[in-house]
Amino acid sequence: MRKVAILGIGQTKVDEHWEKSLREVGGEAAFLAMQDAGVDRVEALFVGNMLSPLISRQNQLGTFFSDWVGLWKQEAVKIEAACGSGAAAFRSALMAVASGDVDSALVLGVEKMTDKPGGEVTAALATAADADYEVEQGVSFVGINALVMRRYMHEYGWKHADFAPFSINAHANAMHNPFARLHDTVTVEKYEKSSMVATPINLMDASPVGDGAAAAVIVPAEKVLRQPRVVVAASAAATDTISVHSRKDPLFLNAAYLSSKQAYQMAGVKPVEVSVFELHDAFTIMAALSLEATGFAERGKGVRLGLENQIGIEGKIPVCTRGGLKARGHPVGATGMYQIVEVVQQLRGECGATQVEDANIGMTQNIGGSGATILTHILRRE
Amino acid sequence: MRKVAILGIGQTKVDEHWEKSLREVGGEAAFLAMQDAGVDRVEALFVGNMLSPLISRQNQLGTFFSDWVGLWKQEAVKIEAACGSGAAAFRSALMAVASGDVDSALVLGVEKMTDKPGGEVTAALATAADADYEVEQGVSFVGINALVMRRYMHEYGWKHADFAPFSINAHANAMHNPFARLHDTVTVEKYEKSSMVATPINLMDASPVGDGAAAAVIVPAEKVLRQPRVVVAASAAATDTISVHSRKDPLFLNAAYLSSKQAYQMAGVKPVEVSVFELHDAFTIMAALSLEATGFAERGKGVRLGLENQIGIEGKIPVCTRGGLKARGHPVGATGMYQIVEVVQQLRGECGATQVEDANIGMTQNIGGSGATILTHILRRE
Numbered sequence: 001m002r003k004v005a006i007l008g009i010g011q012t013k014v015d016e017h018w019e020k021s022l023r024e025v026g027g028e029a030a031f032l033a034m035q036d037a038g039v040d041r042v043e044a045l046f047v048g049n050m051l052s053p054l055i056s057r058q059n060q061l062g063t064f065f066s067d068w069v070g071l072w073k074q075e076a077v078k079i080e081a082a083c084g085s086g087a088a089a090f091r092s093a094l095m096a097v098a099s100g101d102v103d104s105a106l107v108l109g110v111e112k113m114t115d116k117p118g119g120e121v122t123a124a125l126a127t128a129a130d131a132d133y134e135v136e137q138g139v140s141f142v143g144i145n146a147l148v149m150r151r152y153m154h155e156y157g158w159k160h161a162d163f164a165p166f167s168i169n170a171h172a173n174a175m176h177n178p179f180a181r182l183h184d185t186v187t188v189e190k191y192e193k194s195s196m197v198a199t200p201i202n203l204m205d206a207s208p209v210g211d212g213a214a215a216a217v218i219v220p221a222e223k224v225l226r227q228p229r230v231v232v233a234a235s236a237a238a239t240d241t242i243s244v245h246s247r248k249d250p251l252f253l254n255a256a257y258l259s260s261k262q263a264y265q266m267a268g269v270k271p272v273e274v275s276v277f278e279l280h281d282a283f284t285i286m287a288a289l290s291l292e293a294t295g296f297a298e299r300g301k302g303v304r305l306g307l308e309n310q311i312g313i314e315g316k317i318p319v320c321t322r323g324g325l326k327a328r329g330h331p332v333g334a335t336g337m338y339q340i341v342e343v344v345q346q347l348r349g350e351c352g353a354t355q356v357e358d359a360n361i362g363m364t365q366n367i368g369g370s371g372a373t374i375l376t377h378i379l380r381r382e
Numbered sequence: 383m384r385k386v387a388i389l390g391i392g393q394t395k396v397d398e399h400w401e402k403s404l405r406e407v408g409g410e411a412a413f414l415a416m417q418d419a420g421v422d423r424v425e426a427l428f429v430g431n432m433l434s435p436l437i438s439r440q441n442q443l444g445t446f447f448s449d450w451v452g453l454w455k456q457e458a459v460k461i462e463a464a465c466g467s468g469a470a471a472f473r474s475a476l477m478a479v480a481s482g483d484v485d486s487a488l489v490l491g492v493e494k495m496t497d498k499p500g501g502e503v504t505a506a507l508a509t510a511a512d513a514d515y516e517v518e519q520g521v522s523f524v525g526i527n528a529l530v531m532r533r534y535m536h537e538y539g540w541k542h543a544d545f546a547p548f549s550i551n552a553h554a555n556a557m558h559n560p561f562a563r564l565h566d567t568v569t570v571e572k573y574e575k576s577s578m579v580a581t582p583i584n585l586m587d588a589s590p591v592g593d594g595a596a597a598a599v600i601v602p603a604e605k606v607l608r609q610p611r612v613v614v615a616a617s618a619a620a621t622d623t624i625s626v627h628s629r630k631d632p633l634f635l636n637a638a639y640l641s642s643k644q645a646y647q648m649a650g651v652k653p654v655e656v657s658v659f660e661l662h663d664a665f666t667i668m669a670a671l672s673l674e675a676t677g678f679a680e681r682g683k684g685v686r687l688g689l690e691n692q693i694g695i696e697g698k699i700p701v702c703t704r705g706g707l708k709a710r711g712h713p714v715g716a717t718g719m720y721q722i723v724e725v726v727q728q729l730r731g732e733c734g735a736t737q738v739e740d741a742n743i744g745m746t747q748n749i750g751g752s753g754a755t756i757l758t759h760i761l762r763r764e
Contacts, residue, residue, distance in 0.1 A: 059509035060464040075619040099481035127441035237457040354712040
């Protein structure tokens with residue numbers, strides 16, 4: 001397996017891009033990544049997307065975008081793993097370059113979600129859950145997460161306000177990220193008074209959807225002269241049951257545990273050595289569960305990391321340094337690629353006010369469904 | 383890059399499986415492939431599917447199936463490239479095994495299409511075309527192919543009946559394939575009198591949709607002791623513009639030309655050495671265009687191969703030896719994997735009445751959209 005490096009990155013602001021089509025939103029990030037990489041051509045395109053068949057009535061996004069961005073003739077394919085689609089596309093591209101079959105690849109995570117009414121989007125997002133055994137019962141995707149959060153609070157004795165730091169931290173960091181959807185400060189009071197979505201998840205616990213795209217150009221590491229060079233130190237994926245109710249323990253993200261364990265091993269890295277962790281805070285409860293399963297907190301104590309101020313830029317484990325899903329926004333199939341792009345920004349030292357000092361090892365964790373598909377990547381500055 | 387072999391294969395009959403769910407149809411093929419391979423576990427699962435978000439309101443099919451077939455914890459992902467999804471999933475799995483990252487993979491092509499009314503399925507299939515520039519104009523997927531066929535007839539002077547041999551050959555071969563959807567004989571008269579779908583494409587030109595799944599277990603070739611051993615000699619993918627009207631020459635499948643050229647080179651094989659070619663005869667016109675772009679006929683003369691009886695089991699280039707899309711059926715996202723499974727059957731010598739003598743090199747070509755995404759694979763018996 002060849003070592004792979006990230007040569008260029010690009011992203012669009014997460015927003016309601018009603019004036020732009022699916023191809024325009026995705027194309028923008030793709031062009032920016034190629035420009036940043038200094039290339040006008042790659043051998044293959046891997047697109048991560050979840051909802052375009054449902055929202056835009058468009059399939060075959062690989063070729064749809066290779067055509068649009070001028071990669072005519074090149075191989076192109078779409079990868080889908082619900083909200084984990086972005087990282088899944090990145091991992092597929094990685095295999096193609098690592099195997100030696102392809103010498104350069106563009107990975108594009110893209111989602112256009114705001115052109116339809118909210119109810120239709122909620123129904124589309126529910127396709128991440130089990131249609132026969134979850135959705136058929138009437139539960140929405142946020143509903144499933146709400147059940148998990150309530151159980152966690154009951155089991156470990158935390159109250160709702162204890163989750164506030166995840167939301168506050170994400171919003172604080174997003175203030176310095178021009179690509180973030182939300183630029184407002186959250187306080188404990190605002191957090192507690194926010195509108196309820198599905199008890200106990202309120203608006204400040206939930207990440208906003210949005211239109212957005214993020215992209216990266218990857219090549220064999222030996223071909224990269226740019227300094228600092230950012231390489232992929234580890235890539236791992238694992239799954240759990242698709243339905244939360246099928247799990248022996250719904251409060252443990254086993255696929256996060258397995259994929260991060262494998263990634264640590266591949267990279268030869270311990271959790272304590274990770275400079276920055278872009279985790280999948282689709283809901284505040286998911287931030288807590290991710291920190292626990294990935295080795296940063298004991299079971300039931302993920303929340304404490306927030307309360308003890310350890311998740312900020314100067315904390316033990318900085319998370320959501322560009323706003324996370326909560327404030328940068330969660331254009332579902334694009335999110336995994338936003339995480340990759342943001343960690344590259346950290347490792348290159350381009351994050352200004354939210355730059356983690358001496359960041360040299362960054363980790364991303366992208367989740368499809370309610371913990372069903374989890375991909376962990378570790379990037380390293382060389 | 384490690385050499386990869388196909389250890390096991392499995393398939394379900396293409397049919398209207400109203401009594402079986404999406405998971406049951408896919409699970410059946412997956413279990414059969416694992417049984418044939420003699421394994422009860424693989425490291426990763428790659429699912430090819432196009433329509434499940436639209437027809438079954440189910441996304442995240444990778445984990446959906448890893449859960450269902452008991453591959454708990456294992457990596458799983460879905461790949462989509464319209465009707466080319468099956469081969470695209472196969473190629474992704476190949477990269478993962480070839481790179482050394484994964485030591486065994488199950489590839490499952492699956493589609494459940496007949497649970498919805500025909501109009502809804504036609505609309506879903508149209509998502510393979512360009513939503514903004516083709517579908518918005520009111521053209522259906524078969525409509526686009528009809529325009530291409532009419533142009534071909536006009537340009538090269540063929541009449542409709544000249545395409546009959548493709549349909550007749552496919553149906554004749556399917557008579558001996560228990561997994562085929564259609565078991566009836568087509569004659570020139572029946573072909574000519576068949577109901578019109580979109581002039582000049584009639585029912586006997588068009589492949590039937592269906593529910594179906596086909597699967598294979600792949601591993602590094604060095605691990606396979608089974609005789610004969612079937613290895614992947616080449617894998618290549620290429621794209622064209624997504625809209626047919628954007629092409630300088632709508633009668634040439636450039637992506638078939640590019641991907642087959644690359645595959646021939648990788649495998650060190652010439653067209654004349656290919657024993658069997660499972661091509662993508664979604665419509666008879668596509669069979670002709672595929673034969674031309676892939677090196678078996680000159681431009682405008684693909685039809686002649688049929689008329690000269692060169693596409694049958696004893697012909698120069700046997701195609702659709704198990705019925706092809708036309709008679710085995712075309713469960714879109716599964717089709718590419720049916721082709722792989724059928725070529726393995728030929729190379730193993732398991733095809734009975736439609737066995738090609740001394741078949742040692744087999745080729746598959748799977749097409750997404752109207753020639754937009756094309757994947758060519760060459761398998762070899764060792």
